[in-house]
Amino acid sequence: MNDLIKELRELTGAGILEIKQALSENDNDKEKAIEHLRKKGALKAGKKSDRVANEGIVEAYIHPGGRVGVLIEVNCETDFVARTDDFKTLVKDLAIHIAAANPLYINSSDIPPEVVEKEKEIYKEQVKGKPDDVVNKILEGKISKYYEEACLMEQPFAKNPDIKVRDLVSGAVAKMGENVVVKRFSRFVLGN
Amino acid sequence: MNDLIKELRELTGAGILEIKQALSENDNDKEKAIEHLRKKGALKAGKKSDRVANEGIVEAYIHPGGRVGVLIEVNCETDFVARTDDFKTLVKDLAIHIAAANPLYINSSDIPPEVVEKEKEIYKEQVKGKPDDVVNKILEGKISKYYEEACLMEQPFAKNPDIKVRDLVSGAVAKMGENVVVKRFSRFVLGN
Numbered sequence A, B: 001m002n003d004l005i006k007e008l009r010e011l012t013g014a015g016i017l018e019i020k021q022a023l024s025e026n027d028n029d030k031e032k033a034i035e036h037l038r039k040k041g042a043l044k045a046g047k048k049s050d051r052v053a054n055e056g057i058v059e060a061y062i063h064p065g066g067r068v069g070v071l072i073e074v075n076c077e078t079d080f081v082a083r084t085d086d087f088k089t090l091v092k093d094l095a096i097h098i099a100a101a102n103p104l105y106i107n108s109s110d111i112p113p114e115v116v117e118k119e120k121e122i123y124k125e126q127v128k129g130k131p132d133d134v135v136n137k138i139l140e141g142k143i144s145k146y147y148e149e150a151c152l153m154e155q156p157f158a159k160n161p162d163i164k165v166r167d168l169v170s171g172a173v174a175k176m177g178e179n180v181v182v183k184r185f186s187r188f189v190l191g192n
Helices: A002-012 A016-025 A030-048 A085-101 A113-126 A132-150 A165-176 B002-012 B016-025 B030-048 B085-101 B113-126 B132-150 B165-176
Strands: A055-062 A068-076 A160-164 A181-189 B055-062 B068-076 B160-164 B181-189
Touching (some): A002 A165, A016 A030, A055 B055, A068 A085, A068 B055, A068 B068, A068 B181, A085 A165, A113 A132, A160 A165, B002 B016, B002 B030, B016 B030, B055 B085, B068 B085, B085 B181, B113 B132
Antiparallel strands (some): A068 A181, B068 B181
16 A cells, blocks of 8 residues: 555555545546546646746756767745755756657747647648548547647657656655656757 | 966876977977977868768767756767867857857858858958058958958867867867867857
8 A cells, every 4th residue: 555655646646645635536546536636736736837837857868879969947936945866856857758758849839830830731731531520530630649649848858758757747746745847958969 | 387287288288209309399388388389280280180080979068057058969079079078168168168258150161152141241241442562461361350250260268268169179180199189069049
């Protein structure tokens, strides 16, 4: 039982009491409890997302061999949180993830509209001749797939593909009690 | 005598025989010998600067405290040189220098023409009313000063302000016998 609580804490960043409650409310069904806690966590994270995050750290990850490197800035609200091991681990994990998963943007809202339009054009070409509602359904699916490939927050987290990077950050917000924002990153590949 | 040779070797990357020759040709005057070796080194580096540099490493430097970080890619011609301690030290030194000296461009040729024009306008305003030849002289000096502030290659090297970063790189080219190119860098300051 303790292992399960620990696991859910790692995955969602929720408090122990919340986890126990979520488990009992969901007949100890792990997946349902996670779903429940994520929704609560996202809600809390959403409430904190307006708060000013000016502190944080700049961190780097160089992949062994020195052919891929990432520089990242992640913000939180206080220097106190920025110095915690939890925050440092989160930032390091994000840098390693970016090295592996090569996101082009942080959020889907960062994609320039003309890029989305161009993607849509390509997909439309691929599904030409099908009825409109089918086309729209397929387009929707393809765009959401494109977001998952191109946007850091929508990507499956490299270390644990069961969650999105967004969930990792929401979990950190819940655990640390502060707004946490990935501000920017640079990713260099040798010779590219 | 050996210390002097070693120092000149560090500063210019020239061979020991060349250094002995430069000293004897310049009556053991250290400054003149350096000047002499630099010119020869720059000549050699110039000859190598057309050669393709596709290898190298991506490296990072995070200043203690995590508020400033630099990601840099430096190219050389072979993986063999990229793996040497000399090359790694050069790249690390460049990353630390960039963290400290905040260059905006790598070479003066990377500055967009409109930026140079704008700088010139500001300087012209400052020296209005003076004769044309005086104005041109002052403008030249101010622009070269601007290059020294804004361009990595023209900046005095942070660890040894007696030389420019350009000299550090030329010295490395001479020592390693390969073209060495600073390809790109990113510099993040927390909250900027």
